[in-house]
Amino acid sequence: MSLDQTLLLSDEVRTAKAEGRPIVALETTIVTHGMPYPENIETALAVERIVRAAGAVPATIAIMDGKIRVGLTAEELKHLASLKGVMKLSRADLAFALSTGRPGATTVAATMIAAHLAGIRVFATGGIGGVHRGAETSFDVSADLYELARTPVTVVCAGAKALLDIPKTLEVLETLGVPIVTAGQDQLPAFWSRESGLPSPLRLDDPAAIAAFVAKREEIGTTGGVLVANPVPLTDEIPASVMRGHIEAAIADAEREGVRAKAVTPFVLGRILELTGGKSLATNIALVKNNARLAAEIAVALR
Template sequence: MIDLHLSPEVARAKASGAPLVALESTIITHGMPRPQNIEVARLVEGDIRKAGATPATIAVIEGRLHIGLTGAELEALAQARDVAKLSRADLAVCLARGGTGATTVAATMIAAHLAGIAVFATGGIGGVHRGAEDSFDISADLPELAATPVTVVCAGAKAILDLPKTLEVLETHGVPVIAYGQDNLPAFWSATSDLPAPLRLDNAAQIARAHRLRAALGLPGGQLVANPIPAADEIPVRTLAPLIETALAEASAQGIAGKSVTPFVLHRIFELTEGRSLTANIALVRNNARLGAAIARALSKS
């Protein structure tokens, strides 16, 4: 049996049948600089509470899988150095070693499902990296969506990825990709893209019903809800696209490859946008948390 450590708040919510929303922890340890990481973590948890649900930030701490963190645990994780980044391949080893690690989208889905949490809100999912036809670099998030029955709310795949190939892999694996309230897919920092959405739903009740019906049909895996960043906070594609190309070209010229590419490119985009990318990132994460809470509430009533 897995030793799931429920925070007091999550334990109370589960005992009463209150709606829960899972949150990943790599956004705290790897996704944002200090002190914004802890500030945003608190804001996102607060947004979920205000929307009528309970946040459950997931992490491994000293070999225990935590479902929900106390304020002190959240602060300690935000300040910690050299925290492991855990996906499906790493999760069990970290637990076996008694280590501490932050969960990615894939690992958070696994843990949420173990804890009986059906909804997970994040920023953007991983996907197919540019040049994957040579590198075969495809995020473990995509097959996880095909395997684990959790509804994931995001702002699309991260815009530095190959978005058409990411969509193709999701379709091949039978993952429902649902645009929320629009007919094309959002592209993380941008509310729209040139990619038409395979599916569209316009309210949380419909998304919750689709989640229930997938289970009733015996279909494996979850569903991906692509929630556009609010228009007031977005960086339009026409502005962002050349900056992404510049950052990728700089990475190539400097011989940066593999897992080092993404953090380098994200940092350069932060610099090239004069911080607007971080402001947009915060806005979209909070927006996704609010929608996640609405879906969790709808699920708790169905």
């Protein structure tokens, strides 16, 4: 089977590509693993509306029926959310899901791969994976970091998920040569919080400047992607001083229950949701929407 048969673009995405219109890729783990129902579907649909309102076309990506689906309808999103045994796909198992017909939701790494195959240059997500705490003994490092080093897609996020070891994540990204640009401030954001306590390697203050940077990298043939760290809006953030205690408690619970590998992040996020009385979910939704808006503006400026 050829790539043309495996890569299935929706009519809207195919038309946008033919007309040279800006497109923003969107992942689906937010639907299957990242948020509870009905917030998962409501957020996914709201994010698509935000992308359209900013002048771009949303391309939500998932693996269904042995195809890389680029652009899902509302009904298809709901169907994906209702399925049992949906795989959480990264680079290692993307082809497995395609070859076996298993349904799969795409992580940052898998979405980047699919977006690049479809010729999409910008991708909006919530937060990237990174170096897990204790990685010096567990060697638990997300494939997202290595995908950023090899795949030329600009990823707009609210920083690495704050449950990770952010300083080590920053060090790995710098070692891999991944440019990290923070939008509008000098300090790296930390997902639910606007500040991580770490200085950002680079800062740009508007979508046009970010797009110009991305375009210049493409012009000189620099490989890999760009990570754009977009701070959560001030009115929606949970300060780092507050989140720190919740994160430590949730990670301790995961360790006590023996949660490992891909199961760690969903478990910890769920536990943090309980500990914050739902506030972390509201902040998560706000930052995803904020990232979608910026990603669409960058895509429009790149056109």
